[in-house]
Amino acid sequence: MERRICAITGATGGIGAALADEAVRRGFDLVLHGRSVSKLEAMKEEISQRHPTLDIALVVGDLGTAFGAEQVAGEISKVAPKLDLLINNAGVLLGGLPVSPDGIDMHTQVNLIAPYVLMQRLKPALSEVKGSVINVASGSARRVKTLSVRSLKKPTDTRKLFGAYAQSKLAVALITQTIAPDFLTDGIRIVAADPGPVKSGMTSGDGMPGLLKLLRPFLYATPEKGAAKVFAALDSEARADQSGGFYPGGKRRSLPAFANQGHLADEILEFCDEQIERANDVVPLARFRISKKEA
Numbered sequence: 001m002e003r004r005i006c007a008i009t010g011a012t013g014g015i016g017a018a019l020a021d022e023a024v025r026r027g028f029d030l031v032l033h034g035r036s037v038s039k040l041e042a043m044k045e046e047i048s049q050r051h052p053t054l055d056i057a058l059v060v061g062d063l064g065t066a067f068g069a070e071q072v073a074g075e076i077s078k079v080a081p082k083l084d085l086l087i088n089n090a091g092v093l094l095g096g097l098p099v100s101p102d103g104i105d106m107h108t109q110v111n112l113i114a115p116y117v118l119m120q121r122l123k124p125a126l127s128e129v130k131g132s133v134i135n136v137a138s139g140s141a142r143r144v145k146t147l148s149v150r151s152l153k154k155p156t157d158t159r160k161l162f163g164a165y166a167q168s169k170l171a172v173a174l175i176t177q178t179i180a181p182d183f184l185t186d187g188i189r190i191v192a193a194d195p196g197p198v199k200s201g202m203t204s205g206d207g208m209p210g211l212l213k214l215l216r217p218f219l220y221a222t223p224e225k226g227a228a229k230v231f232a233a234l235d236s237e238a239r240a241d242q243s244g245g246f247y248p249g250g251k252r253r254s255l256p257a258f259a260n261q262g263h264l265a266d267e268i269l270e271f272c273d274e275q276i277e278r279a280n281d282v283v284p285l286a287r288f289r290i291s292k293k294e295a
């Protein structure tokens with residue numbers, strides 16, 4: 001029987017590393033993505049010692065531009081022309097509002113544009129085996145009161161966690177819901193799953209509000225528990241034979257009502273497509289990949 005393959009972005013630490021362990025427990029071979037070659041190689045070494053027969057491919061790249069996301073998607077599709085599960089886990093929660101080299105807010109770039117590029121580019125590989133996609137979302141999305149393409153490009157809400165970050169996570173949950181029917185015609189199930197509050201580098205960083213940082217040691221879960229919740233959301237969606245669901249706190253919930261009104265979802269998808277078009281106007285400067293043989 002052919003082995004199943006799971007590709008995970010931002011796999012070298014935090015929830016991403018725990019998702020890799022959970023994927024192995026569930027019988028997947030791995031495609032691990034990260035920004036650091038040395039971290040990826042160390043992770044591969046460590047997992048291989050525990051699971052010597054596991055096939056692990058490594059893909060290096062920065063998701064901080066649409067072009068970078070295109071490169072990463074291209075390398076994943078080379079090592080996994082048939083992909084059973086894509087987990088868009090890489091994400092940022094930043095202390096300020098830095099602008100990406102593409103000229104848009106970095107939260108939007110990494111948390112929305114990159115998952116969109118990966119889903120679109122890996123759709124053929126996923127449809128080969130009727131695979132699934134998990135977009136790692138956040139319960140903070142439920143606290144967002146307004147959203148527009150304009151605010152995704154250049155956020156004005158400077159609140160930590162509940163400003164630009166939460167917006168980008170609401171947008172990714174909204175596009176998940178919107179493209180799900182189309183992906184399902186190719187047999188691909190998609191879900192936006194929140195791991196819940198987890199002790200990771202992200203929640204000890206500059207992007208966290210001070211009060212939550214104080215509560216973190218007492219209230220936040222381990223990355224393993226977060227990873228289990230993320231997989232459980234996909235299980236739940238599959239059991240109910242649904243797709244496109246948003247699972248904050250482990251339960252399927254509606255997005256804030258305003259997000260489903262008007263043409264917001266279509267406008268955001270159009271914006272994501274524009275970013276892909278721009279990326280393809282860029283001359284490819286570099287290609288990064290470590291295959292199993294090279295590593």
Ligand SMILES: NC(=O)c1ccc[n+]([C@@H]2O[C@H](COP(=O)([O-])OP(=O)(O)OC[C@H]3O[C@@H](n4cnc5c(N)ncnc54)[C@H](OP(=O)(O)O)[C@@H]3O)[C@@H](O)[C@H]2O)c1
Nearest residue numbers: 010014015035062063064089090091138197198200201202
């Ligand atoms: N922790 C929580 O409480 C929580 C709650 C809800 C949702 N989430 C979501 O869970 C996911 C994992 O977060 P985490 O808590 O495990 O945080 P983390 O430890 O900071 O991990 C984030 C991952 O994303 C990668 N990444 C960031 N920017 C990137 C870029 N430009 N290009 C490529 N990779 C990039 C990081 O790579 P480097 O190691 O190279 O920086 C890292 O592997 C995120 O999507 C986050 O939004 C977390």
